[in-house]
Amino acid sequence: MPISNIAATALLISSIANKLSKLNKGSLPEGGQPSVFDLEDGIFKLIEEGLLTFNAIELSTPEEASDRLLGHVADAVKKLQKSTPILILDGIFGNQTLNFLRLPSCLGERPFRSIPGIDVNAESIHPQPGSTERPLIRFFIESAPRLTNSDEEEHVSAGWDAWTELINLDAQRTLDASEANVIIRTEPLDGPGSKLADADGGPLGNQLKEVRFDKTESWTADKLLYAAIHEYGHILGLHHSDTPGNIMYKRYQPDFIGVGRGDETDIINIWGART
Numbered sequence: 001m002p003i004s005n006i007a008a009t010a011l012l013i014s015s016i017a018n019k020l021s022k023l024n025k026g027s028l029p030e031g032g033q034p035s036v037f038d039l040e041d042g043i044f045k046l047i048e049e050g051l052l053t054f055n056a057i058e059l060s061t062p063e064e065a066s067d068r069l070l071g072h073v074a075d076a077v078k079k080l081q082k083s084t085p086i087l088i089l090d091g092i093f094g095n096q097t098l099n100f101l102r103l104p105s106c107l108g109e110r111p112f113r114s115i116p117g118i119d120v121n122a123e124s125i126h127p128q129p130g131s132t133e134r135p136l137i138r139f140f141i142e143s144a145p146r147l148t149n150s151d152e153e154e155h156v157s158a159g160w161d162a163w164t165e166l167i168n169l170d171a172q173r174t175l176d177a178s179e180a181n182v183i184i185r186t187e188p189l190d191g192p193g194s195k196l197a198d199a200d201g202g203p204l205g206n207q208l209k210e211v212r213f214d215k216t217e218s219w220t221a222d223k224l225l226y227a228a229i230h231e232y233g234h235i236l237g238l239h240h241s242d243t244p245g246n247i248m249y250k251r252y253q254p255d256f257i258g259v260g261r262g263d264e265t266d267i268i269n270i271w272g273a274r275t
């Protein structure tokens, strides 16, 4: 986005947040009202999530436009609320909806980029459902998020088991990066609390894939295993699910870990059931 647009967007968001805050006073109980600052943050997040966009005219006339945009924000909020049974569908941008937006999520699947510094000799991996041969994924752990009370590399490796026990595929750690199909590493992504990790989309083929865990996140053993299973799901060709209770659900679910029913059906469709 050009600098002038960023400034115009910030001005517009600030104007909308102020109006929303006044509007909220009548529709939300005392204590349930987010501050103007929180609303600004929330509107930014709606934009990031692709639920809200502004056009050039709206950007050039923030004062007049923001009235109309209150409707757009309400629509975006409704769309978000509709996507989850956790929220009440009322179109009101209150604390409950804001807190949901702040739950950590996956940065998502990225298109393939070549990874510098690594010569790829890895074998090409393709799903072979129904075959008696099982393709073997080799993963290389360059770095893993630090855990205080458990072995991080063990957790990062165990993430593969959740999938391979269901499908016609094996995964094995390699200590030689040049023969790896998947490189696992930590990098500072976006600071603690928001995005946990990301991965290249699959399913594999002859490309070297990468999983990145956010180095700045405060990791627990459960959170790390959860994120690992989710990201490997992307590597294996799965997209995000709209249904909580699936590991491919976009947002982190602190009370859930493992592979859900929908995940199981989707992964078996690609790789075939393990026999």
Ligand SMILES: [Zn+2]
Pocket: 106, 107, 108, 109, 230, 231, 234, 240, 250
């Ligand atoms: Zn994801």
